[in-house]
Amino acid sequence: MVTEWRPSVWGRLIARAAPWRLRLTEQMLELLVDGQAHAAPLTEASPLHLRRGMVWTTLTLDTPHGRRVRVRGLPNRMAQELEAALAAAVLARGRIRQFKEGYARVKAWMDEAFSQMKRAETQRRWFTSEQQQALLERKSHLGIDAAHLQQLLKDAGVAALLADGPDDTRRHLRAWDGDWPKAWSELNERHVQRELAECRELFDRLESRPLSEEQARAATCFDNRVLVVAAAGSGKTSTMVAKAAYAVHRGIARPERIVLLAFNKRAADELQRRADQAFERVGMADAGVEASTFHALGLRIIAKATGTKPDVPNWAVDPALGIGKLTALVDGLKDGSSEFRTNWDMFRTVFRADLPPFGAPTQPDAWDRDGKGYIRTLRGERVRSREECIIADWLFYNGVNYEYERPYAHATANAHYRQYRPDFYYPDIDLYHEHFALDAQGRAPAAFDRYEQGVAWKRELHRARGTHLIETASHQLRSGTLLAHLARELSARGIVLAPNPDRPVPPRGKTPVATPELVGLIRTFISHAKSNGLSPAALRQRVAALPESAFNVRYRMFLDIALPVMAAWDAALAADGGIDFEDMLNAAARHLETSSCDSPFDVVLADEFQDASNARARLCRALVRAPGRHLCAVGDDWQSINRYAGADLSVMTRFHAFFGPGQTLKLERTFRCPQALCDLSSRFVSKNPAQIGKAVRSDAPSREPVVQAFEVAGRAQLSEAIDDFLRRLCERIRRETHAGTDATQPASAMLRKSRPASAEPSRKCSVFVLGRYHSDAAYLPTNWRSRYGKWLELGFLSIHLAKGSEADYVILPAMLGAERGLGFPDTRQDDPVLALAMPSADAYPDSEERRLFYVALTRARRSVALFTVKGERSRFLRELVSEHRLTVTMLHTDAQADTACPACGQGVIVTRTGAYGDFACCSNYPACEYKPAGARRARA
Helix, strand or coil, X not given: CCEEECCCHHHHHHCCXXXXXXXXXXXXXXXXXXXXXXXXXXXXXXXXXXXXXCCEEEEEEECCCCCEEEEEEEEHHHHHHHHHHHHHHHHHHHHHHHHHHHHHHHHHHHHHHHHHHHHHHHCCCCCCHHHHHHHHHHHHHHCCCHHHHHHHCCCHHHHHCCCCCHHHHHHHHHHHCCCHHHHHHHHHHHHHHHHHHHCHHHHHHCCCCCCXXXXXXXHHCCCCEEEEEEXXXXXXXXXXXXXXXXXXXXXXXXXXHEEEEECCHHHHHHHHHHHHHHHHHCCCHHHCCEEEEHHHHHHHHHHHHHCCCCECCHHHCCHHHHHHHHHHHHHHHHHHCHHHHHHXXXXXXXXXXXXXXXXXXXXXXXXXXXXXXXXXXXXCCEECCHHHHHHHHHHHHCCCCCEECCCCCCCCCCCCCCCCCCCEEECCCCEEEEEECCCCCCCCCCCCCCHHHHHHHHHHHHHHHCCCEEEEXXXXXXXXXXXXXXXXXXXXXXXXXXXXXXXXXXXXXXXXXXXXXXXXXXXXXXXXXXXXXXXXHHHHHHHHCCCCCCCHHHHHHHHHHHHHHHHHHHHHHHHCCECXXXXXXXXXXXXXXXXXXXXXXXXXXXXXXXXXXXXXXHHHHHHCCCCCCEEEEEECHHHCCCHHHCCCCHHHHCHHHHHCCCEEEEECEECCCCHHHHHHHHHHHCCCCCCCCCCCEECCCCCCCCXXXXXXXXXXXXXXXXXXXXXXXXXXXXXXXXXXXXXXCCHHHHHHCCCCCCCXXXXXEEEEEEECCHHHHHHCCCCHHHHHCCCEEEEEEEHHHHCCCCEEEEEECCCECCHHHCCCCCCCCCCHHHHHCCCCCCCCCCHHHHHHHHHHHCCEEEEEEEEEECCCXXXXXXXXXXXCCCCEEECCCCCCCCCECCCCCCCEEEEEEECCEEEEEECCCCCECCCCCCCCECCC
C-alpha cells in the first residue's frame, strides 16, 4: 500500500513552495524535492514532523544521515490525513516488529526443543525431566503471549511479510501453545517401546528368568529421578541389576560411574553377587559395577575430600558397646555436675512419663475390679491422673509425708454427694492440697462439666471451716513452675525436703526408669538428631515451638540431660580420632554439596528406600546434584518398618518434592505369594491412606488355604500345637511326593512330573518361624531336625530380620494381645521426647505394626499359619476374623465366642481357677482386675 501527498496549487503559489512529493509505504517515507529523493525508514518514532501554520503545514523529514529536509505548502486539512496515515503506518510497523521478534523467539525455542528431542531419539536416550524443566523455564522467561501473536497475525500487513506463510505460522503458534509435557511423555513412551524390542535379548538373559515388562520398563526409564515402588516379591533386585546393565549397554554411564547402594554389608554383598552373575551371563563380565553400603561410600568420599580416612570406633558401631560407653559418659557427667545429676534423677523418677494433652483422657496403667482405670505411683497408690502421679512421685522423691485422698476432717457427705476427699493431705503440718485441672486463665477443659463450680465450692468450704489449703494447677505443671511453687509452700510451713533418687520403692510401687533404659533412649535420640541434622539450638527451638498444652518442662528437662551426653559422645569420638555413622553420612553429603569433592558416580541406584533416613537421602541427593546425573530409588512403603532406626517414610512418599521431578513406576507383579495371599495382605496394609497405592497381582495359584489360624487353651500349648502342625505338614509332603508330585514345586511343575513311590522331594520344603520378638524363638521345636529334617528346612527369624527373605511356609507362633505391651501389635510407644529428633510418624493407628504384619505375611510362597491363645488373640487377628478374611480353628475343647472386657477393652473374659474355685475375669489380669458380677462359681 502506497499513499502520496503533494502541495496544493495554491500552496505552491501563495506559500511559494517548491514542487515536492511525499510517498508513504509500509516501511519507508520517501520525499522527492526538485527531482532529488530523500528517504527515511518508518520506526515507532516517526521521522516526519509536521508544524501547522494558519493555512499551510510545513513538513520536516529527518534522514538516517542526519540531514533535515523541509517542505511547505500542504493544506492543514491534508495534514490531518497525513498524521492519521503516519500514525496508522507507525502502529502497523510496531505490530510487524512485535510479531517478527516474538515469532522469531518462538521459532528459536521450538527449533531447540525439536533438536533436543531428535537428539534424544537418535542417541536412544530418555528425554529427561531436567531437559524438560530447562526448556519450560526458558519458554516462560521469553514472555511470549501466543494469543497476542495470533491476533497480530490477522493484520494483513503482518501476514504479507511472513516468511513461513500464514498456514505454517499458525501451525507453529498452535504448537508453541500446546501440551509439551504430554508430547515429551509420548516421546518417552515411544523410546521405551523401541528399547523393549531392541534390548529384549539383554533383558531375557540377565537373570535366571526373563524380566517382566514392568521390570524391563523400569530398567529403560532413565529420567534424572526415578522412584520404583516395588511390591513384595516383585523382583526389585533383578530390576536394579538390569538397570545397571542397560546403562552400560547403551553407554549412558561407564561401569565405574555406576553404584548400587544397600543398607548393610550383607545386602551389599548380595547385590554385588547378583550384579556380577548377571553381567557375566550377557558377556559383560569385565564391565562390572560396584555395590556399596551408604556408610562405606560416605567414608570414601570423606577420605577423598580431606585426604584422611576417618576411623569408626567399635563402641560407635556395636550397640552393646555403645550403651556401655554412654553409661560411662553419664557417670562422668553426674560426678562433674550436681545440676546434671539432679536433672538425671528427676527425669527417671518424677518425669518418667509424658502427660496427655490438657483435658484429654489419661491412658490407665491398669484397671480395678470395678473396671475403673488407675495409675500407680512410686509409693504404690492408685491415683486418678498422670498429673497427680507426678506430684505424688515428687513428694516421695523428696521424702515428704503425705496421704492421698484422705477424707476431709469435716463431714460433707449427703444424699447426693460422697464425702469430700482433697487430693493430698500433709499430716505433719495439717495442710490440704488440691491440684486443679485449670489453664492459665483459670478455665477447666470444656468436657469437664461443672468443674469450675466444684473448684469454687472447695475453696469456700476450706475458708468457711478454717482449714489450710494450697492449690496447684495443670498449667503450672506443664510450664514447669509447679514444683518450685510447691517446694516454697511446703518449706515455708516447716517441711524439710530430702531428695533421694535411691529411696526404696515399696513392693507395689512403680519403679523409676532404669539407667540402662534411659541411656538407651538417649542413644536413640542422638542417632535421630544427627541423622536429621538437628543442632542443639534447633532442638531447643523445637521445644519452644511446642503448644502450651504440652508437657514442656519434661521436654526441656530431657534436653538438659540429652544434650550434655551428646556433647560428651562427640568429644569421645574426637578424642579417639573417630566419627560415628550418622556424622559420616552428613559429612560426606556436606563435602559434595560444597564441592569439596565431586561425586564419583553418574548413576546411583538405591535399594530398600523405604528405610532411608534423612541423612541417607541427603547423601543420595548430593551424589546426583550436578546436571545430567541419575538417581533411581527402589523400595516398598508398605514394608517400612525401621522408623526406630531412623527411617523416614516421607523420603519415599514425598520423593519428588525432596529430589526433584521425574518418574514414579510400580512393580506390582509378585513372583512369590499366591493371589489370595496378595489380596488378603494388601487389603490389610493398604487401609492406611498415607501410603502409596498398589494393585499387587500374582500368577502363582493357591493350592491350599493361604492363611490359617489356630487357637490353643493356654500359652503352654503353643509349642505343642506348632510341633503338631509341622508333623502334619511333613506327612502331607510325603503323601504328595509318593503320589508323584513334589509339594515344594509350583503346581505347573507338578503336572509335568511323575515320581516313583520311593522318591524324595527335589528340595526340602522351607519353613520360617517368624517372631515379633526374639524371645519367640522358644516356640521353635528343639529336635525338629531328627524328626523333620528329611523333608523340612526350618529356621527362626525376627520379622524385622526376615525382610528380603522368603520360604514356602511361614509360622507366626504368637499372635497374641498386648499384655504387658508384648503383643502383636506391640502397643508400647516410643517415648514422646524422641519426636523432637525423629521424623514424623503417620497418624494411622499402629501404622508401622501393620506394615510389620504385612512383611510377615508376604514372606510365604504358599501359606501362613498363625497361632494364638484363647482370650489373648491379637487385635490384628481379631480384625481379620471380624472382616471374614479368616476363621480360627480351636484346638481346645471349651471353644466358645470371646467376650471383650468392658473395662480395659484389650482382653476378653476367660475362666480362671483360684483358691476358692473357678471364676470369670479379664484375660489381661493382673493389669486389669475386672470381674463380671456374679462371676465366681463353685469348683465342681
